[in-house]
Amino acid sequence: MxxxxxxxxxxxxxxxxxxxxxxxxxxxxxxxxxxxxxxxxxxxxxxxxxxxxxxxxxxxxxxxxxxxxxxxxxxxxxxxxxxxxxxxxxxxxxxxxxxxxxxxxxxxxxxxxxxxxxxxxxxxxxxxxxxxxxxxxxxxxxxxxxxxxxxxxxxxxxxxxxxxxxxxxxxxxxxxxxxxxxxxxxxxxxxxxxxxxxxxxxxxxxxxxxxxxxxxxxxxxxxxxxxxxxxxxxxxxxxxxxxKYLDKWTELRRKNAHYYNSLLQGLEVITPYEAPECKHVFHQYVIRVKDRNGLEKYLNENGVSTAVYYPLAVHLQEVYKDLGYKAGDLPVSEKACEMSLALPMFPELTEEQQQYVTDRIKEYLSK
The missing domain is CATH 3.40.640.10 (Type I PLP-dependent aspartate aminotransferase-like (Major domain))
Incomplete structure (x- = not known):
């Protein structure tokens, strides 16, 4: 698929x-x-x-x-x-x-x-x-x-x-x-x-x-x-x-996110956290995993498109080297850049597609 x-x-x-x-x-x-x-x-x-x-x-x-x-x-x-x-x-x-x-x-x-x-x-x-x-x-x-x-x-x-x-x-x-x-x-x-x-x-x-x-x-x-x-x-x-359709699409995104959460439960994956005072619209569904690059490669080889948001934190970009930041200055951001991987997310995403994506994740993590 x-x-x-x-x-x-x-x-x-x-x-x-x-x-x-x-x-x-x-x-x-x-x-x-x-x-x-x-x-x-x-x-x-x-x-x-x-x-x-x-x-x-x-x-x-x-x-x-x-x-x-x-x-x-x-x-x-x-x-x-x-x-x-x-x-x-x-x-x-x-x-x-x-x-x-x-x-x-x-x-x-x-x-x-x-x-x-x-x-x-x-x-x-x-x-x-x-x-x-x-x-x-x-x-x-x-x-x-x-x-x-x-x-x-x-x-x-x-x-x-x-x-x-x-x-x-x-x-x-x-x-x-x-x-x-x-x-x-x-x-x-x-x-x-x-x-x-x-x-x-x-x-x-x-x-x-x-x-x-x-x-x-x-x-x-x-x-x-x-x-x-x-x-x-x-x-x-x-x-x-x-x-006119945005609120409906938002609810579908939220439904898809909750289904992903249930499918990924119990795995060595950090799923998106929704703060109790917030309504998340899930522009992206971003998980965090230790071997992000390995999982990304495996999913792509098996037909699942993913994206890395973001591979290099802005404070470490070459254009801002004169500002004097160095690796380790903002550790939470830097760690997120190493671990984050966006999975397929759009209103029309089907449960069958989500099941396929998460089955491939389970395969990789069980290797």
């Missing part, structure tokens, strides 16, 4: 009539940038997330970068984030001229550890970017308390966690702003690049709308230096179709 890590074609075929119709309507209308679908998607995402404003942008990386810029994070400032994540969370800090500072992660959730945050705050610290890794929100109450104590911004990197909840609040709605990615592999993905910023702050929202469109809210009149970071109409139309 062949089991893909992610199956986007099955999802498309299920929605083909709706998606094709939405695309055709955009093509026939002839309005391709910042049109009615973008505006409606912004309203729908804001409502979905429980916030006042949603600002569509070109991609999830721009969502982070523009938010940092709108908050006047610049050279000489420091931003605390996690090293166990995709590069963009730190990269965008560097792009605006500030310095990323890395805090270690919680051993259970793999999210940034609030105690580790507190230890690395300096007089230069201006913001914290917790990443809601793999679809589970970070422990936001202590993070917000630390931010309040030190007068810091909190930007929720919710790229992997749209629809996730912490004590009933959805990802992106707790900090000064939250950012989403609509990269095709995300729980809500378009058929290209796309991103969104959500916030309850009126002033921040207004500035972000300027920044995404060359610093202009009136054609050929520019009040600030901005960027070209706009979501196009076709992608917005596709996302509006898919958004």
């Amino acid at each position: 062949k089991v893909d890590l992610l199956d986007l074609t099955t999802q498309y075929h299920m929605l083909q009539d709706e998606i094709d119709k939405a695309i055709k309507e955009v093509l026939e209308a002839g309005h391709f940038i910042m049109g009615p679908n973008v505006r409606k998607l912004e309203e729908e995402i804001a409502q979905f997330s429980g916030v006042k404003h949603a600002i569509a942008v070109a991609n999830g990386t721009d969502a982070l970068m523009l938010t940092l810029k709108a908050l006047d994070i610049k050279e000489g400032d420091e931003v605390i984030t996690t090293p166990f994540t995709f590069f963009a969370s730190a990269e965008t800090t560097s792009v605006v001229g500030a310095t990323p500072v890395f805090a270690d992660i919680d051993e259970k959730t793999l999210n940034i550890d609030p105690e580790s945050i507190e230890k690395v705050i300096t007089e230069k610290t201006k913001a914290i970017i917790p990443v809601h890794i793999f679809g589970q929100m970070a422990d936001m109450d202590p993070i917000m308390a630390i931010a309040k104590k030190h007068n810091l911004y909190v930007i929720e990197d919710s790229a992997q966690a749209i629809g996730a909840e912490y004590k009933g609040k959805r990802a992106g709605s707790i900090g000064i702003a939250g950012t989403y990615s609509f990269f095709p592999t995300k729980n809500l993905g378009c058929y290209g690049d796309g991103g969104m910023i959500v916030t309850n702050d009126d002033e921040l929202a207004a500035k972000l709308r300027l920044l995404r469109a060359h610093g202009s809210n009136k054609k050929y009149h520019h009040s600030i230096i901005g960027h070209n970071s706009r979501l196009d109409e076709i992608q917005a139309a596709i996302l509006r179709v898919k958004l």
Whole structure:
């Protein structure tokens, strides 16, 4: 049997009539940038997330970068984030001229550890970017308390966690702003690049709308230096179709995760931990095993696609060697990088496929 890590074609075929119709309507209308679908998607995402404003942008990386810029994070400032994540969370800090500072992660959730945050705050610290890794929100109450104590911004990197909840609040709605990615592999993905910023702050929202469109809210009149970071109409139309199904897909992901948990029970495998105050949306189902590389090879040889998130922690990347970090500085993150392996996870995944995946894992571990 062949089991893909992610199956986007099955999802498309299920929605083909709706998606094709939405695309055709955009093509026939002839309005391709910042049109009615973008505006409606912004309203729908804001409502979905429980916030006042949603600002569509070109991609999830721009969502982070523009938010940092709108908050006047610049050279000489420091931003605390996690090293166990995709590069963009730190990269965008560097792009605006500030310095990323890395805090270690919680051993259970793999999210940034609030105690580790507190230890690395300096007089230069201006913001914290917790990443809601793999679809589970970070422990936001202590993070917000630390931010309040030190007068810091909190930007929720919710790229992997749209629809996730912490004590009933959805990802992106707790900090000064939250950012989403609509990269095709995300729980809500378009058929290209796309991103969104959500916030309850009126002033921040207004500035972000300027920044995404060359610093202009009136054609050929520019009040600030901005960027070209706009979501196009076709992608917005596709996302509006898919958004209607997101809650259903989330429940299917959660069902699949719980079934994996039952199948893997009793094995020398660390399965994902779901904190009691959280609703995990399982963007990825990531296990941890001692011989990760050996298991990865065996599964791939037997038709099971897997992925390693992430093979090298961000603080040890070559580009950040000047920051002075060395192996052993953030041991929990580094250990997670050595042990983590993502198994196939998508709403349409069948129990038969999951049984096949876990049977191959049992085979390998019993050798």
